[in-house]
Amino acid sequence: MLLLTLIVAGLITTAYAQKDPVGGFCRRFGHQTTVIDRKLYIDGGFINYSPMEIDATNYTNDFLSYLDLDHNGSRDMPQLYANLSKNSSVPSVHGGVLWGDDINKRFYLFGGEYSQQPPADSGSPLWAYDVLNNRWDLFGPPPAFVSAVSYGAGVTISERGRATTTAGG
Ligand SMILES: *[C@@H]1O[C@H](CO)[C@@H](O)[C@H](O)[C@H]1NC(C)=O
Numbered sequence: 194m195l196l197l198t199l200i201v202a203g204l205i206t207t208a209y210a211q212k213d214p215v216g217g218f219c220r221r222f223g224h225q226t227t228v229i230d231r232k233l234y235i236d237g238g239f240i241n242y243s244p245m246e247i248d249a250t251n252y253t254n255d256f257l258s259y260l261d262l263d264h265n266g267s268r269d270m271p272q273l274y275a276n277l278s279k280n281s282s283v284p285s286v287h288g289g290v291l292w293g294d295d296i297n298k299r300f301y302l303f304g305g306e307y308s309q310q311p312p313a314d315s316g317s318p319l320w321a322y323d324v325l326n327n328r329w330d331l332f333g334p335p336p337a338f339v340s341a342v343s344y345g346a347g348v349t350i351s352e353r354g355r356a357t358t359t360a361g362g
C-alpha cells in the first residue's frame with residue numbers, strides 16, 4: 194500500500210513537473226514577443242514539455258512569461274519567469290504580434306490564430322498588458338478597416354503611439 198502510494202505520488206509529481214513552463218519547458222514556437230524596460234515578454238504560441246520522447250504534444254502556451262535581460266540565471270542565460278497574470282479570458286494565439294509601447298509600459302496583442310476553439314464572442318478584440326500593474330485590459334474591437342493577420346511582421350513607434358502589422362505568407 195505504501196509502495197502504491199509512493200508510485201502514485203511519483204506519477205503526480207512527474208505530470209506536474211511536465212507542465213512547468215520554467216523548469217519543464219523543452220521547446221517553444223509560434224509565440225509573440227516584445228521588449229519593454231529590458232524585459233523580453235513571451236506570449237502564446239506552442240510549448241513542448243520535457244521529456245519530449247514521452248510526450249511530443251504541442252501544447253498551447255497560455256502563460257505570459259518574460260526573460261530578465263539584466264539578470265542571468267543558470268548557464269549565463271537571462272532568467273526566465275512565468276509568474277505574470279494571464280487568465281483564460283485573454284486569448285492565447287500563435288503567429289500574432291505584441292505591439293510594445295515603451296512609453297506607456299504596455300503591449301498590445303494583435304492578430305494571430307487560435308489553435309483551439311476561439312472564445313464565442315471574440316470578434317478579435319484588442320487586449321493590452323499593463324506592465325506596471327501586471328494586468329490585462331480590454332480595448333474592444335479594432336476599427337472595421339483593421340483586419341487581423343497572422344505570421345506577419347509588426348513594428349511599433351512608441352513615441353508616436355503608432356503600430357502596424359503586415360500580412361505574412
Ligand atoms: C508540433 O508542431 C510541429 C511544428 O509545426 C510539427 O512538425 C509536429 O508534427 C507537431 N507535433 C505534434 C505531435 O502534433
Ligand SMILES: *[C@@H]1O[C@H](CO)[C@@H](O)[C@H](O)[C@H]1NC(C)=O
Pocket residue numbers: 262263264265269270271
Ligand atoms: C549574461 O551572460 C552572458 C554570457 O556570458 C554575458 O555576455 C552577459 O553580459 C551576461 N549578462 C548579465 C546581465 O550579466
Ligand SMILES: *[C@@H]1O[C@H](CO)[C@@H](O)[C@H](O)[C@H]1NC(C)=O
Pocket residue numbers: 274276277278327
Ligand atoms: C515574478 O518573480 C520575480 C522574481 O521573483 C519578481 O521580481 C517579480 O516581482 C514577480 N512578478 C510578479 C508580477 O509577481
Ligand SMILES: *[C@@H]1O[C@H](CO)[C@@H](O)[C@H](O)[C@H]1NC(C)=O
Pocket residue numbers: 280281282283328329330
Ligand atoms: C481575467 O482577467 C481579465 C483581465 O484582467 C479580468 O477582466 C477578468 O475579471 C478576469 N477573470 C477572472 C475570472 O478572474
